[in-house]
Amino acid sequence: MNAAIRAAVRQADALGMDVYGVYRGYQGLVEQDWRPLTSRHCANILQRGGTILNTARCDAWRLPAVRAKAAQDLKDAGVDALVVIGGDGSFTGAEILNREHGIPCAGIPGTIDNDLPGTDRTLGFDTALNTAVQAIDRIRDTASAHERLFLVEVMGRSSGMIAVNTAIACGAEAVLYPEAEEHGYQALVTQLRAGWERGKRSSIVVVAEGDASGGAYKISELLRKDHNLDMRVVVLGHIQRGGSPTAIDRIWGSRWGAEAVKRLAAGETSFYLGSENGELVSRPLARIHDPKPNPPKELAILAGVLAR
Amino acid sequence: MNAAIRAAVRQADALGMDVYGVYRGYQGLVEQDWRPLTSRHCANILQRGGTILNTARCDAWRLPAVRAKAAQDLKDAGVDALVVIGGDGSFTGAEILNREHGIPCAGIPGTIDNDLPGTDRTLGFDTALNTAVQAIDRIRDTASAHERLFLVEVMGRSSGMIAVNTAIACGAEAVLYPEAEEHGYQALVTQLRAGWERGKRSSIVVVAEGDASGGAYKISELLRKDHNLDMRVVVLGHIQRGGSPTAIDRIWGSRWGAEAVKRLAAGETSFYLGSENGELVSRPLARIHDPKPNPPKELAILAGVLAR
Amino acid sequence: MNAAIRAAVRQADALGMDVYGVYRGYQGLVEQDWRPLTSRHCANILQRGGTILNTARCDAWRLPAVRAKAAQDLKDAGVDALVVIGGDGSFTGAEILNREHGIPCAGIPGTIDNDLPGTDRTLGFDTALNTAVQAIDRIRDTASAHERLFLVEVMGRSSGMIAVNTAIACGAEAVLYPEAEEHGYQALVTQLRAGWERGKRSSIVVVAEGDASGGAYKISELLRKDHNLDMRVVVLGHIQRGGSPTAIDRIWGSRWGAEAVKRLAAGETSFYLGSENGELVSRPLARIHDPKPNPPKELAILAGVLAR
Amino acid sequence: MNAAIRAAVRQADALGMDVYGVYRGYQGLVEQDWRPLTSRHCANILQRGGTILNTARCDAWRLPAVRAKAAQDLKDAGVDALVVIGGDGSFTGAEILNREHGIPCAGIPGTIDNDLPGTDRTLGFDTALNTAVQAIDRIRDTASAHERLFLVEVMGRSSGMIAVNTAIACGAEAVLYPEAEEHGYQALVTQLRAGWERGKRSSIVVVAEGDASGGAYKISELLRKDHNLDMRVVVLGHIQRGGSPTAIDRIWGSRWGAEAVKRLAAGETSFYLGSENGELVSRPLARIHDPKPNPPKELAILAGVLAR
Structure with missing residues (x-):
């Protein structure tokens, strides 16, 4: 500004x-x-x-x-x-x-x-997008080294604009956002399984805070309960704001x-x-x-x- | 790529x-x-x-x-x-x-x-632009602290696209580039003098490598000889390439x-x-x-x- | 590594x-x-x-x-x-x-x-420290612009090494960490009040995840209940790992x-x-x-x- | 400061x-x-x-x-x-x-x-060191992609402290600095040849501005004349100063x-x-x-x- x-x-x-x-x-x-x-x-x-x-x-x-x-x-x-x-x-x-x-x-x-x-x-927007991408690049290092799944929550209460662009730019395995037509959660489960079968041992899923499934912590709980999938959660929150x-x-x-x-x-x-x-x-x-x-x-x- | x-x-x-x-x-x-x-x-x-x-x-x-x-x-x-x-x-x-x-x-x-x-x-282009801008932000710290004039040469043999966008984004006091219609060097001298009279003690001028006046080193020489103006030169060169x-x-x-x-x-x-x-x-x-x-x-x- | x-x-x-x-x-x-x-x-x-x-x-x-x-x-x-x-x-x-x-x-x-x-x-350690500091620099921009209090949780289950160094390096108003001798929470309340009276409208408090008070979310709850203080919480978590x-x-x-x-x-x-x-x-x-x-x-x- | x-x-x-x-x-x-x-x-x-x-x-x-x-x-x-x-x-x-x-x-x-x-x-010092290292990381991208040799001049008129530390931290192939006992230039030629024979197609050499051979431009000239080696020169100069x-x-x-x-x-x-x-x-x-x-x-x- x-x-x-x-x-x-x-x-x-x-x-x-x-x-x-x-x-x-x-x-x-x-x-x-x-x-x-x-x-x-x-x-x-x-x-x-x-x-x-x-x-x-x-x-x-x-x-x-x-x-x-x-x-x-x-x-x-x-x-x-x-x-x-x-x-x-x-x-x-x-x-x-x-x-x-x-x-x-x-x-x-x-x-x-x-x-x-x-x-x-x-x-x-461009600043927030790059900040999110750089943070997820770092998370990717850990995801790869530890062979883990990560759910990363980005800004966007009613808009998936940041989530979708971040997902492309950081090579996320999936993205969940408010305006999506189909139910993202079911598609996510399918996709994570398919990736696992192809040998993908680490995954990063980007979630807009306003996604219908209820944000990263909620999704992580569901995945643990329903599918025994253990995903780490990172909420970028205020880290996306500010910065040069x-x-x-x-x-x-x-x-x-x-x-x-x-x-x-x-x-x-x-x-x-x-x-x-x-x-x-x-x-x-x-x-x-x-x-x-x-x-x-x-x-x-x-x-x-x-x-x- | x-x-x-x-x-x-x-x-x-x-x-x-x-x-x-x-x-x-x-x-x-x-x-x-x-x-x-x-x-x-x-x-x-x-x-x-x-x-x-x-x-x-x-x-x-x-x-x-x-x-x-x-x-x-x-x-x-x-x-x-x-x-x-x-x-x-x-x-x-x-x-x-x-x-x-x-x-x-x-x-x-x-x-x-x-x-x-x-x-x-x-x-x-966007990556190179941001790299140049971050480098010049650092130079700005020195320019302000030391009250100095800087000529920063950026890429662009036949195009001022990087130079002009960099100049806006880093708040440069002036920009010289190949496609400019008027002779940039004369305008530069006028502008530096006007700024000096208004009390501006530090300035950053962005120069495209293909500018008609002949690049940052050449311009620096001219300014020293003709106008007794002492400008530091920084050539960003290959630093603008590469990087995430x-x-x-x-x-x-x-x-x-x-x-x-x-x-x-x-x-x-x-x-x-x-x-x-x-x-x-x-x-x-x-x-x-x-x-x-x-x-x-x-x-x-x-x-x-x-x-x- | x-x-x-x-x-x-x-x-x-x-x-x-x-x-x-x-x-x-x-x-x-x-x-x-x-x-x-x-x-x-x-x-x-x-x-x-x-x-x-x-x-x-x-x-x-x-x-x-x-x-x-x-x-x-x-x-x-x-x-x-x-x-x-x-x-x-x-x-x-x-x-x-x-x-x-x-x-x-x-x-x-x-x-x-x-x-x-x-x-x-x-x-x-040095990489994680700098990553945390850069993230908090961005949060500081928001804290200043919005005049808000922030609780930032950094790594350190049994060690305050990251928390204390981060606090100095990002100019935090206070720091809570596991090895502290006195009860950090009471001191925090005193300090936030003193700052408020001196006119400080924004504050950043760094908390090690292993602090005795129970982490950033817990402290935020206490501050809200006991002192009607509204603090935003940011958990840096996995963002501190990885990166060049x-x-x-x-x-x-x-x-x-x-x-x-x-x-x-x-x-x-x-x-x-x-x-x-x-x-x-x-x-x-x-x-x-x-x-x-x-x-x-x-x-x-x-x-x-x-x-x- | x-x-x-x-x-x-x-x-x-x-x-x-x-x-x-x-x-x-x-x-x-x-x-x-x-x-x-x-x-x-x-x-x-x-x-x-x-x-x-x-x-x-x-x-x-x-x-x-x-x-x-x-x-x-x-x-x-x-x-x-x-x-x-x-x-x-x-x-x-x-x-x-x-x-x-x-x-x-x-x-x-x-x-x-x-x-x-x-x-x-x-x-x-630590800030300048990291700035130099990040700049050379970017140059490394170009050196690798283009299979080129680079001479990078860093600060240090009478001290090789920045040059030597930068060389280690960015994985430079060689380093020339003022206090070196043997003549750096001869060793450099030997080393570049050995690397070339082992199949190294890209190299980065760090030179302190005060090196006895006379700085990056001078060395580049010598290498071209004596050994037909074509090295790009980058002078980091004022880019190393300033910055958060x-x-x-x-x-x-x-x-x-x-x-x-x-x-x-x-x-x-x-x-x-x-x-x-x-x-x-x-x-x-x-x-x-x-x-x-x-x-x-x-x-x-x-x-x-x-x-x-």
Whole structure:
């Protein structure tokens, strides 16, 4: 996210505009926790994980009176427009603020799960994917040396995007994820048995945390009880977040941050940025309510073929 | 490349076909240096840099008699089709072999420079980009601590694709690359001076090895002589190659490897695979002679804006 | 471990001796699962995690008859000596084999926990330490951005060596480990409160899996129930194993592997190698039964001082 | 170095003392460029490369009048003692300042080359070593795939410490370094020929920048001219500096930073810290003029044995 913050600030600077940084998301708007942010403040932040503006939940943002107060504060301070980095919750909040109080709002997709409608890319996804892959590479060393089965749980409560891509990239023997049509657990048992008969002594199965079978610990229990299969469980959890961002995440953060400011300066008022087929695109904020994208099913099938 | 080899072998295995691995490119065809490659040989290679099949130049491939001999050897051995991983030289060699001797050939883009026509992605580019960015992150630590100027030379003899993307991703103050329209050196001097006056005491300039000004050492000399500017030079060179591939490179290597075999099995005869706007596409091998793509000019401009 | 295997094989080669690789530890001795291992087999393994010889538990090794059979097999095959890489279990097995059947045995300390008597260093410890530190660096990004408390469980069932060193290296606010004299949990509560009052909004606490309070999940529950403190839990688990070894681990693996062979060639018969104050040392195998070393208590105290 | 700064500041805080950070070394003393440094300023710096205090050469420090003025400034500001992080130049400067003006001075070894007398460890050495090893791991991928010879130049103008340790850790085929007794170049030629005859098609040779043969480019030229050997050259240069420090460097930085303050508080007046055989030790500053340590010769010999 720091790449997007830096780009927005410096693009604004280039256009002669001043920027405030709002701390801890909408909570910072509610508490007027904002401070001037200059090009100098953004030196040496591009390579850092996390966000210099911090982040927080803000349940109060659901109250119309709270939003009205915040909108008035912004207007009183002479703020012309708002750039919001986040996921569907943040974009919904921005869409309402714009609709109710006319404050121009731009959204930058900043959710790791890569499950926003209207964009095939979100900030942090590539970084999280590579972090997961590197962790599983290490687990593979142990799986091979000890001839063991591993269940690795990755992020994705309602989306298999990280799980499926991770599975391909780390050569997982199978992948279970929320949107899968068939029951993944039965297929998994079949596949593990087939692999065992072909002589595969070590296996890595990637599971999205939101899989229907109930996550890695649950599946491990079932496999032990029903099939006497002993699988180690690793939950990557928060290890997937943070860390110095990959090149792709920095490049798109930079592009989106600069573009958001340019479009606001040009008069656009309620949009979020995205990527469609490699091109930078702009969507109406209201489109955030569209259905979420599914992970490419052919990748999940490919994972199975490549696990031979 | 190992991701593509593994995927091709295992997809072929799934379709009931046998695979030979040819060592050291066309040189291996000339010397009949090939051996059976099974799914088992491809265990634990996905995460490794380089290629298990090695690589080499093969000047002899330009001789029609040499190609005719190799084609006959392949036919004698009952080989039905060839998968070639490489750049324009390799694809040209495959196109001729197919045209002259009718052997079906599939190409997988495997050049780090990402400068092939008809595809916006090649294997190794994302890995090389991230390696360069991580190296420059470290140089940035020194540049900041010592308040120094650095010229960092990255790969790209005729293409600025790596240079421009690296510059954005590592927050470089400027970038010089072969396809730039204006003379980069003069702009560089202007920009370094402006930065110095604004108080910037450390700067990193990314230079593609094929830049018109003549590479990092040459530019450093000019800056010292003409403007008394003392810049340290770092040539990334071979450090950008190799290393465990990124998630994206593994995923596309896997997709292309499997797809090449599926299409050959379905009867396609002279094509190379690529990516257009995020979709996997197939191109006629002859299209390799089209003009090379230019790096997105707006990224180079953006690098300048973000260097404030 | 691969560094030690490579060094042993090549040192033996230099001395004109032949080497067999025994697969899956003592299990491989029991099943005669061994094969010639030449210098060539050891090319390009130095940088790889895990072990090319695999590993396994071998409960049968406790049976005298099984050991007698294995000893006879070794003698029949003309094997003069055995190099064992492992921890106290492996060394005990070697010590008995040597005592009962006279086969010269050398031990190389290969346990991640760094908790063997007579050596201040074991293979894999530095690698595991750096892996844990890098994972916690990423968690720190999230902890800071979200202002959250994290409990991170690291390896160490009976040893706090990894926990204490990790805590210092990642700037943890507190550390709980098995050998601590006072009750860590009470001190933790006091410290978290003091930090909170000084304005610390994010904290990372490192817990060894063998801590008396019962591991990260247990402590998290207690903190929630007793003190209404909400801490996220991350269990690093198998993520700490595997991965390309650090320079130090490769260097000591290489030194020990070569030295073990040289000493066996010179007639030593029952020893394991170690490091004392930076010097390579040799210990009688029987010394493996000595008490385990404690982690330096001053480091745990220092972690507290530095967490201000 | 940031680990040492953080530890010194927080240890001082724990003892009730105030700390100023002096920017750009002695230059900052000369220009009175110092500011209060609190525990809060040291949050989240432990994992960062470089130094938050920056660094610079200061030729003026050689002038007695300049030192006298700086000493008076320090006394006027109520400064009781100085902690200096650096190499022999910095320590010599501190020793003179203490001798001439009685200001208590503590030194912390902060030179990457690990070539200070009286300590077997310096800050940054382990980080630089691992960075070099990872870079050469990548080069190894290319060397293997292309069957090529590489000359890699690492840091070390007068010390082979980095070169020899890197050579072992990356499995280099040979190593050339300043303190070597025999002429490295002749031995190299012999060794490369022997390797070639045994079938080694790829080799990596590590060269310290201060080697008597004149650095990697010079050696490459000689090999081409005298022996028709074509070797690629890679100069790691500034890539070895910077980067997030390894666990060991963070731990020793933390220990030394805290210890320096504790000893100054206890009345020690002219010392530098070090490590002897794993123990933290204190040396008189005057000892910095002792002869530099030599890299362990047996490691260089071992590199040769392991290159079979």
